[in-house]
Amino acid sequence: MTSNDVTLYLKNLPFWEHISDDDKDLICGNLHPLHYEAGQSVHSGExxxxxxxxxxxxxxxTFLLSDEGKETTMFRIREGSICILSASCVLSVITFDVQIEAETECDVLLIPSAVFQTLMKRNIYVENFAYKLMTERFSDVISAVERMFFLNLQQRIAVFLIDESVAQHSTTLTLTQEQMAKAIGSAREAVSRNLKLLAKSGCIEVSRGTINILDRKQLYEIISA
Structure with missing residues (x-):
């Protein structure tokens, strides 16, 4: 990755234009490119x-892990976004352990926690950015909890498929049933059964590693049923 590529990503940071040249140099001098394979742990509460x-x-x-080993996905973070929970030690509002893993093969740029903490102390824009992002993430958590409690499994699958279609900008979704099961907090076997029912009804088509949405309106009807 060239220095121009790095600069492009940094310039897209909401607080970049509000920090001093010294702070910009601090970030650039300590920025680390990292690569993670699919399924690799990125951050653990421990x-x-x-x-x-x-x-x-x-x-x-990003997910929570119970003592019994059950996972509950809170949200997923995609290209161009920033993961702040991996810097949870510098955020006083984080009082629980979170797990972060690479769902797919990932390339990231790391701003080390010590550097990020220094920036937060020096600049109100960085601090505001961090807590605003945390507020948005907690909204995602509340939405995930609401789906777990108030929607049945088929409705949760329908919501996930629609959201994923928007995120991927396509009606043909590249993902495995195992990925979907983890994302909605269910067993793969249960997800597989419900996908077969949805395919039988004609609203989706399932093949190895992909799901094609054929009838979005029907998915919305399932959610609102």
């Missing part, structure tokens, strides 16, 4: 605090 991650390519999944 591990050291990484810092802020700028997603260049791929998808990160």
């Amino acid at each position: 591990s050291n605090c990484l810092g802020a991650l700028i997603i260049r390519q791929g998808i990160l999944r």
